[in-house]
Amino acid sequence: MIYNWKKIVRHGIPLLALCAFIEIFAGQILQGQQDMLIRLPIFLISIPVINGVGGNIGSVLGARLASGLHVGYISLDIKDKKMHENLLTSILIGIITYAVLAILIYFAASFSITPTEHWIGLIGFISIVLGAGILLVCVISLVSVFTAFWSFKKGLDPDDTVAPVVTTVGDTLGIVFLFLLIGVVGI
């Protein structure tokens, strides 16, 4: 027998417990803003989308950098051209994805939520989601590059480290940036 359930649990618990600890911070921000979220549930719908897309883009970038570092066409240098190209493309893909999804969320919400006196205009909503998305995708792409390079330098496989780091960062900062943009744009 190669796999043993107790070993799987022992190896998994430390990282999962750390993630749970950080994610609870994100949860407490939601709790603090609960009244606003109940008034405007369209932002509750947006949260899994903003966080999920951020995590996915960071993971894809991390996997690409990991392959590049393993094969050798990306070097451990902050001035590496191939890395810059990957980083910029990631951010571009993020901006397009958030723009498309912001419109889709708005229309999905207008079907699933009965509009109350508290409603938000399409332009205002897109500015908030797109703004938060752009901030998140920039930060998460940099975190992804940093984690991949750091892991590779330390002799760890970036394939194992980047995904949990970027999903946790994405969940926490996604929520922070969303409320930041709600504050800046105003509702």
Next chain:
Amino acid sequence: MYAKEMLKQSLPLLIFCGLGGIVAGSTLGGMVQIFQKIPGLIVVIPAIIALRGNISTALGSRLGSAYHLGIIDAENMWNGELKQNILGSIALSFITSVIIGILAYVSSILLNVYPDPLKLITIVILAGVISALILTQLTIVIIYIVFKRGYDPDNITGPALATFGDIVTMLCIFGSAVFVEVIL
């Protein structure tokens, strides 16, 4: 060109995953009344979604490696190795759910919100274990189909489980919260 190719390959999958996120988010949007009734419940949402993603994608990638190593295949899937993997995932879900419930309760008290600890921790454990049972079964089905077709499981299980995982988890939290609110 390089960037154009990346755009063409990943944009459709990203938007598809985003659509899954909208379904999960709409479930969340439908829970506003329960959030008002059970203080502290909203705190566990990001943690439990992340837990689900981390545990099931790890299971998916372990089974992918097991396939490449020849330990499991489509004809001989339901063997001891697979059972250990599933048991490990379910045990991890249970333990991490308990940790999340306790952390959410303690951190809420520090911030002057007083949830009912029994209700909160029961909801998290129920949602964590039920979604683990559903998603491990779903992983096996996905892996079986991927094996039969001769695809590489590493390319498919991650995004597929991330998308279904969020939706299943949100529905499980919704269901557990309603159940606990009615019973307790």
